[in-house]
Amino acid sequence: MSPARVGRGTNPLRGADDRRLPRIAGPSCVVMFGVTGDLARKKLLPAIYDLFHRGLLPPGFSLVGFARRDWDDDTFRDVVRESVETGARTGFHEEVWAGLAEGLRFVQGTFDDDAAFDRLAQVVDQLEDERGTGGNTAFYLSVPPASFQPVCEQLDRSGLSHQDPHRWRRVVIEKPFGHDQASASRLNRIVEGVFPPDTVFRIDHYLGKETVQNILALRFANQLFEPVWNSHFVDHVQITMAEDIGIAGRAGYYDGIGAARDVIQNHLLQLLALTAMEQPNSFEADALRTEKEKVLAAVRLPRNLSRSSARGQYAAGWQGSEKVLGYLEEDGTSATSTTETYAALKLEVRSRRWDGVPFYLRTGKRLGKRVTEIAVVFKQAPHLPFTEGAVEERGQNAIVIRVQPDEGITMRFGSKVPGASGMEIRDVTMDFGYGNAFTESSPEAYERLILDVLLGDPPLFPRHAEVELSWQILDPLEQFWARNGQPEQYTAGGWGPRSADEMMRRDGRAWRMP
CATH class of the missing domain: 3.40.50.720 (NAD(P)-binding Rossmann-like Domain)
Known part of the structure; x- marks a missing residue:
């Protein structure tokens, strides 16, 4: 054949x-x-x-x-x-x-x-x-x-x-x-x-992944979502890339780079740009890049970075049933290294659409599970005609785009509990999985990107302006961390340092548990 x-x-x-x-x-x-x-x-x-x-x-x-x-x-x-x-x-x-x-x-x-x-x-x-x-x-x-x-x-x-x-x-x-x-x-x-x-x-x-590209389809091919994709309805956005592995023998590369440079500067800021961008005139390369660059140019770090960021290093612990070393004990890592294996920060997008909506980004190694997702969390309804006890278990509506490993989209909303006397509300989820909905197999990201190079098709490739804008966002945070000693230790197999949870609590919010 x-x-x-x-x-x-x-x-x-x-x-x-x-x-x-x-x-x-x-x-x-x-x-x-x-x-x-x-x-x-x-x-x-x-x-x-x-x-x-x-x-x-x-x-x-x-x-x-x-x-x-x-x-x-x-x-x-x-x-x-x-x-x-x-x-x-x-x-x-x-x-x-x-x-x-x-x-x-x-x-x-x-x-x-x-x-x-x-x-x-x-x-x-x-x-x-x-x-x-x-x-x-x-x-x-x-x-x-x-x-x-x-x-x-x-x-x-x-x-x-x-x-x-x-x-x-x-x-x-x-x-x-x-x-x-x-x-x-x-x-x-x-x-x-x-x-x-x-x-x-x-x-x-990451830009070659089908679910990342589906952000554009979700937003711009459906009248259902775009009208509420703004500060009038959205409370905040969480973008997470969690890994359950350590540095896996890559100390020579990783030590001195860290989680923020390795993941936030490129992957997570690109996901933020796709989530927050305005509708492009077309999906041609220049049109897509222009809208992403506008978003990145509008991103601002909060003034108080000590309260709006967190960094950590994984300590020894258990990853499932396996006893694992801490970062400073890994082969090839300096015992005095200040390289972070976990990074979290709060960002603002200074635009009419996103005014007042915080974007929380986090990434880390040796966390509880491997998952990458974008969670758009909506505000509570302004008036609830329910008794307090009827909505005790109700959280906030959310649209969660699962990038990996279980690619798909989850919607969380409140529903009446069957058989309950009166109007008792509980959160439920509606789930879409790529593997269940399509018979076509999804190509690996590198398949799509290599083919695009050979075709001369550049929409999925960031232009240099995007790279510089991303570094412009991250550089002040790296400089702040360089002046502030050692990252906080967190136990392998958990969900990061306490300072990351405290950052969210100060805003009256909490990280999602994927």
């Missing part, structure tokens, strides 16, 4: 103009730097196979790995095969693999090796002739930000980045994009000094 025909009828990645037709990339090649890293092996390589399996990549699609390892093409194919067999979502099939494997190449070298990049240029040219890639090439920089400059300079020197009317060249950059606003601006000058801005794709894999 030809890979171009596999899964054609059930592809969930539809084109904007004709929902019945899949979006298929044209002739193209991906050059992947950092191909030996965890991200490439666990996410990127399986995602490329899954796209090929679904017939969304052309038969001549090619992938070139670049790394220091002393490998040849056959060794690289073995490494890719192992990653695909372990991580492919669509299942491993020999005939599909054989088609993809024909286009796999490997170039050995370091980022300061001129000869290696010259060899890479030759391989890209050969693939244009041998595989029909058209010279169209995406350079995927799955490397630390410190490597952006040498890689970009080599791509420029070797001519690989040079634009041509008859072909395209694009660059894909993984987070973190800098560690503050100044470093983000510096990295942007480096990258856009080589690649034009419209050829730079900054990856935030």
Whole structure:
């Protein structure tokens, strides 16, 4: 069976103009730097196979790995095969693999090796002739930000980045994009000094998740929600990304970065922007980005950060039935580290729609369960014609968008208790689950994003202005924390430090228990 025909009828990645037709990339090649890293092996390589399996990549699609390892093409194919067999979502099939494997190449070298990049240029040219890639090439920089400059300079020197009317060249950059606003601006000058801005794709894999994109559908395709999506009806918004794992051997990356830089600056502020933005004129990239940038430009930190933020480090405890170490005991972590593994803060959006509505963001490791959600919590009805005892168990109405792991939407509202004498009200929930409502399988986030890069479709990729605005929000908080000593310890398996609960109590609110 030809890979171009596999899964054609059930592809969930539809084109904007004709929902019945899949979006298929044209002739193209991906050059992947950092191909030996965890991200490439666990996410990127399986995602490329899954796209090929679904017939969304052309038969001549090619992938070139670049790394220091002393490998040849056959060794690289073995490494890719192992990653695909372990991580492919669509299942491993020999005939599909054989088609993809024909286009796999490997170039050995370091980022300061001129000869290696010259060899890479030759391989890209050969693939244009041998595989029909058209010279169209995406350079995927799955490397630390410190490597952006040498890689970009080599791509420029070797001519690989040079634009041509008859072909395209694009660059894909993984987070973190800098560690503050100044470093983000510096990295942007480096990258856009080589690649034009419209050829730079900054990856935030959260934006590739189906449930994140469904925020736009929920809000703008339904008359039911948009009229109450404002400060007249909404009491507050909670955005949570909780993980039940620790740093998992990533101390070299994580220590010195922390939860706020790792998650809030990108993932959670993007979720805030999608939740709070005005309706765009269209879902074209510029229209979406413009509305998100307006929201981020309107976000303000409260003046008193000691009362409106919290940070913590997980201590030793129990994660389920497993005894786990505290952060300071993890291998590779300094015993005096002040890096937070939990961060929470209150933000304001200074706009007519959201005036007076607080947005609470929190993220942490070694928490009670793995969950990412957006909870829009509504005000109580202004007049209740019920006795006090009839509504004792009634909370506030809420719409909860579950991003992961159980993707869907929950609505909470009050209902009469069956059989009760009189009007006794109790909270109930109405639940929508993606897995139950649709027969199509949801693609992994990286499938959607890689395909969008090859199609040159940028709506899901933040532009540099969004990155700088996000750092502009976070930098004062990081500076405040840097002046205020050690994060508060919290027990692994719980829900974070006491200071986070106190922050909410001061406002007369409480965190949701997912």
